[in-house]
Amino acid sequence: MKLYMHLASTTSRAVAFFVADNNVPVTFQTVDIFSGEHMREPFTSLNPNKLIPVLDDDGFILTESSAILKYLAEKTGSPLYPKELQKRARVNETMDWFNSNLYRDYGYGLIYPQVFPSHKRPSEESQKVTVAWGKEKSEFWLKVLNDHIIGPKRNFLCGDAITIADYFGFAITQVGEVIGCKFSSYPNIDRWLRTMEARPAYAKTFEVIKGFAKSLEGQKFVAIT
Numbered sequence: 001m002k003l004y005m006h007l008a009s010t011t012s013r014a015v016a017f018f019v020a021d022n023n024v025p026v027t028f029q030t031v032d033i034f035s036g037e038h039m040r041e042p043f044t045s046l047n048p049n050k051l052i053p054v055l056d057d058d059g060f061i062l063t064e065s066s067a068i069l070k071y072l073a074e075k076t077g078s079p080l081y082p083k084e085l086q087k088r089a090r091v092n093e094t095m096d097w098f099n100s101n102l103y104r105d106y107g108y109g110l111i112y113p114q115v116f117p118s119h120k121r122p123s124e125e126s127q128k129v130t131v132a133w134g135k136e137k138s139e140f141w142l143k144v145l146n147d148h149i150i151g152p153k154r155n156f157l158c159g160d161a162i163t164i165a166d167y168f169g170f171a172i173t174q175v176g177e178v179i180g181c182k183f184s185s186y187p188n189i190d191r192w193l194r195t196m197e198a199r200p201a202y203a204k205t206f207e208v209i210k211g212f213a214k215s216l217e218g219q220k221f222v223a224i225t
C-alpha cells in the first residue's frame with residue numbers, strides 16, 4: 001500500500017502517525033504540495049479534490065484521512081479500531097466530532113487564516129471576524145473535549161486504550177502549536193497531548209510541522225491561551 005502525503009499536512013500526519021507507530025505496511029510517497037504537485041496531473045487524476053492524503057491499495061484509491069485510517073486499521077486487524085459495535089461507534093463518533101466540529105472552527109477558522117495566505121480573508125474586517133469567531137467556537141469545542149470527551153479519568157479519547165481516534169484527534173489539536181496555542185486552561189487535553197507525544201513515532205512525524213511552528217515564533221497570533 002502506498003500513501004501519497006506530505007508531513008506538512010495535518011491530515012497526512014494523522015495517517016502517517018498511526019502507520020509509523022503501528023508498523024502498518026504502507027510506504028510513504030511525498031507529494032510536493034509546495035511546488036503544486038497536487039494541482040497537476042498525474043495527481044489530479046488520482047484525487048480530483050487536489051488534496052492529500054490519498055491511499056493506493058493495489059489500485060484501490062481512497063481519499064479522506066478519517067476513512068483511510070479506518071480502512072488501514074480494519075485491513076490489518078488492528079485492535080485500535082475495535083470490532084465490538086458500540087466501541088467502534090464511539091471511535092467513529094469521536095473522529096466525526098474532530099473532523100466536523102473542532103477542525104472546522106479551530107483549523108479553518110482560527111489557525112489557517114492566520115498562517116496560510118490562501119486561507120487569509122480578503123479584507124482586514126472579514127479576517128478579524130473569521131478569526132474571532134474561530135477562537136470563540138474553538139474554546140467551546142475544547143471545553144467539551146477537556147471536560148467530557150477526555151475528562152479527568154480517561155487516558156485516551158475513547159477510554160483507557162489508544163484508538164485511531166487518538167491519532168486523528170491529536171494531529172488536529174497539535175496543529176495549534178503553529179500559532180502558539182497553549183492548553184493550560186484545558187488540563188485533560190494537555191495531559192492527553194503529552195501522552196500522545198510519548199508515542200514512538202511522534203518525533204519523526206511532527207518534526208516538519210514543529211520546524212514550521214518555530215519559524216513563526218515571535219509573530220503575533222490570536223491563539224488559545
Ligand SMILES: N[C@@H](CCC(=O)N[C@@H](CS)C(=O)NCC(=O)O)C(=O)O
Pocket residue numbers: 009010011012033038050051052053063064065066
Ligand atoms: N477532508 C480531507 C482534507 C484533506 C486536506 O485538506 N488536505 C490538505 C492538507 S492538510 C491539502 O491537501 N491541501 C492542499 C491545498 O489546499 O492546496 C481529509 O481529511 O483527507
